[in-house]
Amino acid sequence: MTTLLFQTKTTERMGIVVQNNTIKEIMVDRPDNNLSAGTILIGKVRNIEEGLKAAFIDLGLEKPGFLPENEYPLKDKAHFNSDLSEGARTIVQVTKEAYQDKGPKLTANITITGKGLIYLPFGDYVAFSKKIENEAREKYQPIFRENLKGTEGVIIRTHAEKMTVDDLLKELDYLRMKWQDIVESSKATKKIKVIHQPKKSPEQLINRYLSTDIEHVYIDDPQSANVLREMHPNLRDNIIFETEIEKLLPISIDGLIDQILTRRITVDKGVRLFFDQTEAMHIIDIDSSQYHSNKDKKSMVRSVNEIAAYAIADEIRKRNLAGIIIIDFITMRHPKDRKHIIDCLKDAFISDPTRTEIYGFTKLGLLEMSRKRESNSMLELFGEASRNHEMKKNNTSYGYSLERYLRQLQVRNVEAIAIKIHPEVAKTFKDNVIDVLKSSIYVDLYWEVTDQVDGFEIIREGSTNLVNDWLSENDRENIDKVL
Known part of the structure; x- marks a missing residue:
């Protein structure tokens, strides 16, 4: 049985898969990771490399995206070169996130994932999950052949067997409309722009595990819980609002x-x-x-x-x-x-x-x-090499870790905290976290910025009086009140 847990109120949103009381998978959404796998955007052709049989697409990042010729819907090489002339705009989708010194890998064969179907505007075929038996394939093949239009294609997912044919055809119409909205959005701008970005947590993670027996889905936001119940009526009774997600895990985040x-x-x-x-x-x-x-x-x-x-x-x-x-x-x-x-x-x-x-x-x-590499490893996301070649938590991760700690203090009714913090951790916190926290927690935060600590170091925490007493006894020149 599978349990999915979603921490969505934090700036670093996290989805965690637990099976047999063992954490099997983690999916992380960060505001600084805006081109994850599945993202659809308008890019601009930077150049065509004949030798590589590929185009490099400007995505507004330091490194261009890589679009192989065989990932373009029109297989004719002449079309590839003419449609993707230098400076031309094109709709592309990220299939692999940027990795090391390489930009994202792209496709122009767009896919839009639903619960039972994956819609391919240029697929021109009907395919099936490996787990679907021949009898079901023979049932679905003529139905979808009859309902697909033009170059459309579809992949029928394992979860389709839990849905009625009417529900699957309604989903096909919904995914088709979603694609039309993407096309219209692309016509409305000439700039490089993200036009569709599925959320890893919870959207993508739930879709990954729909074919398994999902026992519980815990989420820390009541509104998001209601949205999930509407999207997945078959899981309605399994979706549970829970404010403290971490207490349900076998280990803290x-x-x-x-x-x-x-x-x-x-x-x-x-x-x-x-x-x-x-x-x-x-x-x-x-x-x-x-x-x-x-x-x-x-x-x-x-x-x-x-x-x-x-x-x-x-x-x-x-x-x-x-x-x-x-x-x-x-x-x-x-x-x-x-x-x-x-x-x-x-x-x-x-x-x-x-x-x-x-x-x-x-x-x-x-x-x-x-x-298969679809996204960066957790080592790359959370860590960096230390002097002894072991991995240690990177400064970005410490910034989000501080947010989680402050939210825990709020639950414990702690009024104030004073810390020492590394400059890069302070930057992550200011750039990505602080604006959200100002309106959602009421813990006074004081810090001294210094490169003499890794991450952050707690000096005092407790009542406002306790922290103020400590501040009055120490040099406050280098200590700032942040929250």
């Missing part, structure tokens, strides 16, 4: 972030996992030195690797690792044991909505796999 940034973790029975990252790939190592068992060596190795396989799958999903992933399992000589571990990994990833490929073991005994 900031504890979860620290856990994600940790290179070494210990899982069941003392098995330890080490996560490293290079420019080209992620590397995961298994250490069994703390594992104790009375089994023979072969059985012990099989048991350790099995524990590691399921734990690694959880961590890959939670950290949103993507691209090439190499896993160094404890050496197994017998092909049967290797196959068992491959089967364990496949089983562990079966509920992962992101496409994953398990390729098998190399001659050196390393397991090769890959996972």
Whole structure:
């Protein structure tokens, strides 16, 4: 069973997936991350690269977007070059977010996702989720062929089997109208502009898990809860308004972030996992030195690797690792044991909505796999490398962490707090958070800006009198009242 939890009142909006009391996935929306996967916008052609068979599209960012020729609806090369001449405007959609020194990857084959359907204005085909049986395919194929117009196409999602044909056709009309609104919006401006941006939390995350058994959906805003009930009537009784989302989690959000940034973790029975990252790939190592068992060596190795396989799958999903992933399992000589571990990994990833490929073991005994990159990993979002090459929370994350802490103080009826804060954390807080907090919390915040602290450091918190007494005893020249 799946539980979805949404913290939407904070500036950094967060959606969390919990299955079997284990956090499986995190989806984060930040005001400074405005070109996430799925975003549709008007771009301007910067140049065509004949050798790459691609166009570079100006999106108003430092790095242009990359639009391959095979992602353009008109497959004729002449159309690609003429339609996308330098300076031409075009509607594009982000398929992969900007990564390292690369700009976003784009497509002009637009997709608009609904509950049961994915609408493709230029698809010109009917396709199905792999989980839909042949009998259902034979039922839906003629219905949608009859109702599609021109170049339209549609992908029928697993959740469609829980909907009536009438509901699916109504959704097709709704998605078609949504596309027409996007086209009209594009005609109304000549500037580079975002014209459709689905919210990761809760919109995209709920859509990712509609095909699973969703037991509960918790959200911290009553109005948003009502909107979700209208959008998903079949989940109406499962959608619950809850002010304190964190108390429903097995770990606090900031504890979860620290856990994600940790290179070494210990899982069941003392098995330890080490996560490293290079420019080209992620590397995961298994250490069994703390594992104790009375089994023979072969059985012990099989048991350790099995524990590691399921734990690694959880961590890959939670950290949103993507691209090439190499896993160094404890050496197994017998092909049967290797196959068992491959089967364990496949089983562990079966509920992962992101496409994953398990390729098998190399001659050196390393397991090769890959996972589709759709958005940045949680390591890139939350962390940065420290002096000892371990990951630590970055200044942007500390800014949003401070907001969460202040909201917790409000719940505890704490009246005032004084802190020391790093200049970059203070900048994030001022640029993205402070205006929202001024109208929603009533905690007095005093800070001293200094580069002598990582993130922020609490000096005093409690009643207004307690903090004022401390302020009166100290030099207030460098201390500002922020809230």
